[in-house]
Structures are given as C-alpha cells and as structure tokens.
Amino acid sequence: MSQSKVRHVCLISGGKDSTALAVYLRQTRPGLEMEYVFCDTHKELDETYEYLARIEGFLGKEVIRLSAGLGERGFDHHLDMFRGYLPSPSMRWCTRKLKIEPFERYIGDDPVYLYVGIRADENREGYISTKPNIIPVFPFKDDGVVKEDVFRILEESGIGLPKYYEWRSRSGCYFCFYQRKIEWVGLLERHPDLFEKAKAYEKVEQGYTWVQGESLEELSRPERVAQIKAEEAKRRERAEKRRRPRTLAEAFTGSYSDEDEVQGCLVCQL
Template structure:
C-alpha cells in the first residue's frame, strides 16, 4: 500500500507489562511526539498474568492518554494444554509461541493486507543489553525493528528514572517476582512460587491443579512446573521455611547492604 507514492508506514509497540517496554512507551511520548501520535500500543494478553500486570498497564494507559490494544490469542492455554497434555518448559516454550508470538503475527498480518508497507516495531531493549537485539529480529522483510533505547544510549538506570519521574514507578509485582508473565511461569524461582502462594493463593492453586500427582511423571519434567518438587510439596511449612532461608543467604551474598528486592537482582 502506498500513500502519495510512498510506502505506508505503521508504528507498533508491544508492551510486555514490564519496566523496559513501559519506559520505552513513556520515552516515545515525551521525546518522539510525532511517533506517539501514530503508534499503536498493544499487549498480547494471555489472560494469565498476575493482577499487578493489568494494574500497571492501566496506569500506563492513563499517562499515555492513548488506549492500549489488548490482543487475545485464538486458542486459550487451557485448550492447548487439554489437547497436548503437557506443560510448557524452557526446552518447549509453546506458551510463548502460541499465546504471544502467533497473536502478534496475526495482528500484523490483519493490519497490513498488502505487502507494500513498512511496519516499525519498537522493542524495549536497553543500551546495556545490546546482545539481545541479535535475537529480536523478524524474517518478515516488511518489519523494521526499532531499538530506540539502544540508539539513544539508555541503560537500566535511565529506565528507572523515566518511570519514577513519570509517577508510574516500577510494577508492583517486582516486589516479589523478577519478571512479568503468566502466574505459573516455569522460569520462576522457588521463592517466587512461594511469593505467589502468599499473595495470590487462588492462582497458586490453579497452577497446582495442572500438575499430575505421579512422581515419576513429574520428575521427568513432563507434567510438573519443576522437575525437583511439586507445588503441593513446596508449600509445606518446612519447605517454605527452608526456601526462604536459602534465598536470604543467597541474597546476602549478592547484595550486602541493600534490601534484597528482586528488582536489584535483575
């Protein structure tokens, strides 16, 4: 599609619910007003995020004074799980592919029925993590990845400054977990699982219900969120105490003199 002899351009920023993509959105609004006018802010909603993620997106939307488009997957996690009878894991992240990647790909395809266009995709990778740009590129020739934070030299400290100065601050879930994502994310540490149990016991119970009870099946990694312990075992008082003690020791070694917030370990 061309406009006045020029290829039509689209501008998209897919928010993750995390601090970097949120700061990028704020940075665009305050420093690139022309892009802000044209850009579509969106969020691939698995409907499985912790409540604090949705709370954070609502705050961000108010500041941006522009709606965030919530994109829903064609097929739910529950349907895929019921069909495959296997949980996602680091070696097989079908949850990311099915609920996030394919959802965004479909949105872009519907947005651009013609191949004669340019899609500027803004990605929240910082200047102190440029190695990540190598794996954040698309095979679609129409997509141009835009790494504004890298281009303008913004590092983690700048991200936190942007969020604090806006009044939005950091997402509240960073008080107890290190990343955004589904409440049952298999990347969670044992401590983060315990934190989920103590803050959102209903969500912990949902995650627990997905696990099979047969120890052999769980320990081979097919039907448990972790290969070393079930969620049911994890919340026994003795295990909770041990997990917290182990984390406290690790935190003291890594962060002498600070409060040991999870955000400081990111």
C-alpha cells in the same frame, strides 16, 4: 516500503522495560503515531492489568489488548493439543501460541516498525517475529539507555513499577515457568488461589511440573518454604556485600537487583 503506510508498534508486556520504552518514545518521538499493544493470555496477574491502566493514564491512549488466551485459542486448548505437556524453557509453545501468533495476526502484512525495549546494558538479542514486514527497532540500545535510566524514566513519569515487583521480577502468566522458587513462594503467599490453579495443571506422576524436579505441592510445604526463604536471604546478603553503594534501581525498589533478572521470555517479560 511505502513510508505513508508504515505502522509504529510498541509491544507492552506489563514489565518495566517495555513500559519505560513506551514513555521514552512518547518523550523522544512525539510525532510518531504509535500503537501500544498487549497480548493478554488471560493468565496474567491482576497487578499487570492495574499497571496497564496506569500506563494508559500516562499515555492518554489505549493499550490495545489482543485477547490471546480465550476460548479455542486459549492456554487450556493448546495444553490439550500438547497432551498436557506443560511449557518450559526448552518447549516454550505458550509464547508462540499466546503471544507471537496473535501479534502477527494483528499486524497482518503491513510494514511495521516494532519498538523493542532491550537495554544498552543487556546482552540478549531480541527478535520477536521472523516476518519480513516486521522490522525491529531498539531505541534503548541505540541511545545507550541502561537499567538505571529505565527506573528514572518510570519514576519521573509517575507510573513507577508494577506492584508485583514487590515479590516477582517479571511480568507474564501467574504460572510462568521462568519464575524462581522464591517467586513461587511469593505467588503462594500473595495469590494462594492462583497458586492452587497452577498446581492443578501439574501431572506429577507423568513428570509434568512447573519447576524442574519438584511439584508445587512439595514446594508449598512449610518446611520447604522456610528453606527457600532462608536461601534467598543468604543470596541477597551475599549480593548486598558485593554491591556498594546501592544503585538507584535498588533504592527505588528496595527489592530486585540485576541478579534477579534471569533471562526470560523476550515477548512476555520485557
């Protein structure tokens, strides 16, 4: 690999870890000519776009938007190709079509170091592309950066957390099937228009629902919403009892804890 041609790329998902990594790279490797890239599915939350603007303000550099979800290559087109079969954890075609393939097209055959924000306190393995010219680098793992550090980095940079963190622990599409039920309730209450759009994608008779075994119509009924909220309150109470003193992360957000970070999609939700 010729050193002079190597590109350095940080894929930003709109989530906290990849954002903290962009800040960290700027601080620890100031000489690197970084490319910051965001794959836009055009099914993102407004809060994510607002967060990207904040990130650009800090970096003083554009986050390149790969328009991954428009027109013939958009989510709706691929959904048609998959005959209306909604993506799910076991059939995650959306990530490949809307994130990985556009990213690989953008990279081409250039040798690239791809910086990935998996933390030292996480177990998950991260590999975004199998292309041999894309070499993953894990600065947080290498340098022992853990969740507390991520919150500190974001706080000290002035970027903070994305606004959706008040009700949802992950970045990505508004209809992402990795959302927990309480997050669907959050979508219903914060973005009722998007909840309706998500609902319109479901084909309940054929069993195509975003949440396994329950349609969004059912989930949005007042008695069901109240039940989900009550279960969440109990879960938090139990978690709170087990976890004293509060970590910086919890004090900072007043909201999400480790338990809320259900394993999701590496590309969309770092």
